[in-house]
Amino acid sequence: MGFPILSVMIFVPFIAGLVILFGTRQKPELSKQVALAASIIVLLMTFALWASYSLDQAGYQFIEYIPWLPDLGIAYHLGVDGLGIAMLVLTGLVVFTGVMVSWNINNRPHEFFAYLMFLATSVLGVFSSQDLFLLFFFLELAVFPKYLMIVIWGSPQTRKYGGMKLTLFLFIGSVIALVGALAIYFAAPERTFNLILLEQAGFSPDVQRLWFPFLFLGFAILGGIFPFHSWAPDGHVAAPTAISMLLAGVEMKVGVFAALRVAIMLLPQGAQYWANWILVLATINVIYGAFIAMIQKDFKYVIGFSSVSHMGLVLIGFASLNADGLMGAGLQMFSHGIMTALFFSIVGMVYDRTHTREIASLGGMVKVMPWAAVGFIIGGLVSMGMPGFSGFVAELPIYLGVWRVAPLVAIISALSIVITAAYILLTVRRVFFGELPENLDPNMPGISIKDKISIGLLSLFMIVIGIFPGLMVPLIESSVNHILTLLGGA
């Protein structure tokens, strides 16, 4: 075992969080700088992982294994495959930009950044876990930072409700999954939580069919599966900007990632048995989310519901259970993560200046913040699956995948493209173009250089992946190939 890069990456934010919480109480600037430094380290480390992941070898790499509770087969077991790397890079980007756009937080900043760092540790940990127990450990670590951040720094009208709803739904999802996890733990021939070993456990078809819904649905609730999606818009709207970014951009991916990593990969036959049901729910996600997004009056709710719609596509990709669908789902996880983080950051910037999120009372923001407008438009193009952007290279394979299993789903969910185009364009026009409403100060401050860097970085990734999908595809393909052998070998 070489340098424990994954552990270092996971615990750098955690330690930074502790330092901020206890060490820099009186120095708000220092808190921010520590958080920024930690997030840059994490970002660079995720890039390093991306660069040094060996595609020839594929499989799980950067493995770290320390027995933790050997009697029960629990170990501190880290490792990532291609998809995991993609998710880590996503996390690195979103955490970094989240810190950047939160620079203006002046109410109890040390707590804010400390909790943000804890949240980062939780997410990075889930993506790197190769032990089911460890995965839950990291997953539930996120409960209190996200709750506290929403109720303390969230939007005053809805934060109590939204924060509680979000936290409870996510907790419900994770405990339902825990039930399934415990059940398959005892059904396995060997008492172990080691995910790599459990892949080979060969669960009987009955076990797979019985427990798959628990594991999949439990985790998919975190990904906003219909009809358990309502936490997502409510929670994201109530949350402060950085948390909306992290929750919608990364936490929802945590849910679907775990659903794939645990439910589908450990119980492939279960997945095959239930795939049609997932397709039905996910298709409702896609269409329903898009329609509801279209009728929202609140800027942030539009984005909140668009996430529901887009995450439906990820689930559709999963449920197609073939190479194209899974690859598209992986790309969509990345693409949507970046896109929605960008959206929420811009919503936050607009709100900070206008103190309203009512679309009707906004307008003409392009004059105040052209960068934000361009960023939002690029995000919008990704969102509507415009070719040349990452959204297209992600959604196209999903459609290709689902054609093979359920053409009707492909056709119905494709409708969402037009609906999405409609609500995105309407929102862009109403918020950014037209006349600045009279009650708003035309000389309001523009956006800071940090905001511009965030917007630029996120936009860049969406465009680059759209034009050169080859940068990301092989990474995800290597994971998909592995999943396919599991599915085929089942």
Added chain:
Amino acid sequence: MENTMLIWILLSPILAAIVILFLSEENKKLLRLVALGASLIPLILSIIVWVQFDPSKAGFQFEFTAPWFQAINSNFHFGIDGISLPMVLLTTILTPLAIWASFSVKDNVKAFMALFLFLETGALGVFISLDLLVFFLFWEIGLVPMYFLINQWGGNNRNYAALKFILITMGGSLGLLLSIQIIGLTTGTFDLIEIYQLWPSLTLAGLQKILPFGLSITTVKTIAFWAFVVAFAVKVPIWPVHTWLPDAHTEAPTAGSMILAGVLLKLGAYGFIRLVIPLFPQQAQQFATVLAVLATAAIIFGALSAFGQRDLKRLVAYSSINHMGFVVLGIAAMAYVGTSAEGALTQSATIAMNGAILQMFNHGLSSAGMFFLVGVIYDRAHTRQLDELGGLWAVLPKYGSTFVFMSMASLGLPGLNGFVSEFLIVRGAWHIFPLATALGMIGLFFTGAYVLKAIAGLLHGPRNERWINLSEMNLREIAIAAPLMVLILSIGVWPSWILDMINRAVSLFF
């Protein structure tokens, strides 16, 4: 052989656009000059390609391939033949002219110029793509700058028009996307040249699992055919899915209308020629009559609607429907005959096809010219109502002459380009769709009527004293109109310089 020529044509506008984004908004003059200068690069390059192009060779030339999305077998595969080359040339000619024409734009010059160059890349990409997905990529991407051009610099009703434009076009492309997916799934590739070989003859029973709902391959092909037809028909636009066009044209800024009518409408027709007929020969043959009927409807209704307009710009917009109807008629003739028929019919079909492609080029020139002239008068009078205008020839003699020249090209006066192409179409289609062609010729009569109405309303009649002080066309405006007029005249007088190229390509392609 990898030839990067096309890549440079494709990328130079977008690179210029990026450069422009980093220039200061304050220096409007510089922005305009950079944009104009940059748009000349693809023009020069495409002229070089035109010269180097060998019309006698079958297949595509200047081919270029680079990996894009290898996981699903889609690559940046570009290439041109005698059909796409005139379209590329048309685009690269019209873009600098349109940019020059929009020197009068005052607001947000930076964004305007950048979007315009993006738009050029989008259009060029469609014409040179030899990969279905890449085709689709550029097809869609062109919508975005156009949407913003209309939405930001358009007329009073721009919001409605822009949204209608993009939603109807995207809605139309939805079927296209789904059909492209089906084709990709069944053939396992998106490369157009491979698909030309595989897809039309695809009858494999083993594909049953992939085909939706257990439909037969024929049914699937028919559905896909209609999906393609709808997508391209919306863009052309063919009656009855044309309703977005008058709104979009009327609201778009002058340069936007020029490109919209001159280039973007050609994308639809080009789609028919490049994709629909080669990929779905049987279906095309089967439904060619329907297409011909719709084309005739477009010719007649387009002309009648144009005649009914009071707004000069709307009139010109409807005239596009009328003219593009001829293009579709030519395409329908080609589709009907297909490759199977005996000599005489094939010859007619080839003639019709030649006419259609030439008509695309010609209409690009004349409609761009017309919209430009509408823009010129609107800039001065701030109205386009024919009722209010009138008697301007005496005030603006240069403008009047130019306008009459353009109108005559549009009307199909022998000696100008419109005549050549429309004659070819009518000549070719006569043997194939006698009735439709006959009706189309009646439509031609209405074309004369609305063109004359426009001339009468604008230039003749009682002079409104309001316009007595209007300024004459300035040098820039004359310089913009001049190249168009030269080309119009040259094709009218000596069409073979371009027609040879088209003719060979058509006979080799089909």
Added chain:
Amino acid sequence: MATNLLVILPEILLLILAGLILLLDVLYKDRSDSFFSWFTAIGLVLIGLISVFFNYPGDQRQLVWGGMLRVDTAGFVFRLLFVTGAAVTSLFAAKVKAIGNRAVFFALLVISTIGMSFMSSAADLIMLYLAIETTSIPMYILAGFSVKENNSVESGLKYLLFGAMASAVMLYGFSLLYGFSGTTQLYGIVEILQSGAVSLSLQLLILFLVIAGFGFKVSAVPFHFWAPDVYHGSPTPISGYLSTASKAAGFIVLMRFLFSAFSYQQTYWGLLIAIIATVTMFTGNLLALAQKNLKRLFAYSSIAHAGYILIGVAAGNHLGIKASMYYLIAYLFTNLAAFGVISIVERKKGSSEIEAFRGLVKSSPGLAIILLVSLLSLGGIPPFGGFISKVLVFASAAEANLIWLLLVGVLNSIIALYYYLQIIRITFEDTEEIDLIPVSKTWKFALGVCVTGIIVLGVIFTPWLNLVTTASTNLMLLH
């Protein structure tokens, strides 16, 4: 004989400690106001260390004192648990009004610890009864210790009345058991019950009566009525002690009883306990939702936690017993920390209403974070002890195929998280006024011990789990 005395050495030392406390009360007048807290705590820790060095039975099981006591690791683990709990409690008692400098208070605390210590190793009905009473009587007094406060007096009286009734019921069960089996030895009764000498219905009656008695101790529904009022009224450190050590004592007795005398009737009591667990969890959690007073809320939450621990007992497998023990250890530190914070805040603000905790993070960030840690641990959130405990308990239910019970447990932890989060939100809210709360060194130390315990138990599992594995193995073996 020497070895025999050695096995009860810790208890003897505890008695000496109690005596010393009372003696010092008379002899050492000008002591500081946290003297007894430290004296008792250090004494308890020393006794704990002595018992670690001299009394660790390892894998041995041995009946001593004529079968009165059974020396095994289970008893050893719980004794340490009680001693630790008592030590922390005595630290929290420092400076608390009318308690902190009363030697009697600490002496009674130590004496009740002796009782608990015997409860954990009693192997004879008579010894068991004596141990329970030795524990309970001082506790009755402690609960009503603040004689000037009506609540406290009421609480002591209530505890006494309910306790007496429960003891009576339990004693009735004991008598029946003795009457029909002819022996008071738990490990002897099992052979007689197994031989079929006692009819099944009678056995079940006895089982029910005895469980009622133990259920009182662990505050399981429907024997929980005393808990909210007593927790609310008692001096806060005592509430903490009642909810942790006293509960743990009830559990070890329950487990030992079930796995000795009734070890062959697991099918019956398994179901009975499972039902009690379900009712307990729901009652505790649902009633906790409506509470306005933090101590009452913790009382109901404590009832609910008894329910979670009962899941492990109901599962009746090795993992279940192990899980229950681990849970009790983690719960000890967690709840003591929570009651410690409550006690400190209550002293400053004079109220334990939830409203008094609003904006605690401004008045004392440290206390707020400690309360956060303990609430999260109670909610079963990593990296705290409550997480692994819950996972283990749930796992045992899954292993025993009690999926319905597992789902009940899971559902309840969701309900519980709801009110824990509410409290967290209130303590972390922004408030205008900042009313700094002083925290003495003694309390800081005690809280530090608790938080360290919570985190260590939540991150490093193996040593502690090995210990409870030995304990549970030995507990479940008859010979």
